[in-house]
Amino acid sequence: MSIETRADEAVRPHTGSGIAWIAGVGSSAGLGAAVARRFAAAGLIVALTGRNTERLRAVTAEIVGAGGQARALPGDVSSADDVRRLIADVAALGPLRVAVFNAGNAVRGTPLELSPEQFESTWRGSTYAGFVFARAAIPGLLAAGGGSLLFTGATASLRGRGPFVAFAAATRIRPSRHTRRACGDRWRNRRRETPYERSASCGGGRC
Secondary structure, X not given: OOOOOOHHHHOOOOOOOOEEEEEOOOOOOOHHHHHXXXXXXXXXXXEEEOOOHHHXXXXXXXXXXXXXXXXXXXXXXXXXXXXXXXXXHHHHHOOEEXXXXXXXXXXXXXXXXXXXXXXXXXXXXXXXXXXHHHHHHHHHHHHOOOOEEEEOOOXXXXXXOOOEHHHHHHHHOOOOHHHHHXXXXXXXXXXXXXXXXXXXXXXXXOO
C-alpha cells in the first residue's frame, strides 16, 4: 500500500478496547480533534496530546460528552523528555493500538526572511518530533501485539514556495510525499520484521 493513501483509507479506526494516542490536537475544528473523535466513536480510549492545555481539555470534554472515552495528556512531542513521560502515561491507560502523529510547527517566511532559528524550530516541531514520537510509540504497539502508526500531512508541504519554505522542508521529511517516503518507508521496512501496521498519511485536512 502506498504511503500516500487517501484519508478515508488511512484513518480506518480499530474497534474494541485499547488506546489511540493522537499527538497534535489543537482546536475542536482541527484535524487532530477530528481524528480523535473518529477513534473514540469506534470504542477506543483516545489519549490526546497537544501544547495548549485549555484547548486539549475542551476537546477531551467534547468527546466525553458525546459518550466517548478521552484523556488529556498535555505535552510537547518535540521534547524527548516530554515524550518519555507521555508514553508512560499512555501505557498506564491500556494497550496502545493506534498512534497518530499530527503535530507541526509552521513559521511563514521566504528563505531570506526566515532566521536559522525559525527554520530549525519548524524542523524540530515536525521532522524531529515525528521521529521521537514514532520511536516511543512503536514498542507500545508491538507489546500490544500490533497496531497502526499514522502520520498526517498537509498539501501546503507539497508546494514549498513563497512563505511555506520552512514548513515544506520540515513536513516533507515528516514524512510527506517525495522525501516523506524516506522516513515513512524506513518505518515500513522495519514493519516487515515486526507486526505493527503501515505508516500512512492524509493531506489537506480531508480526515
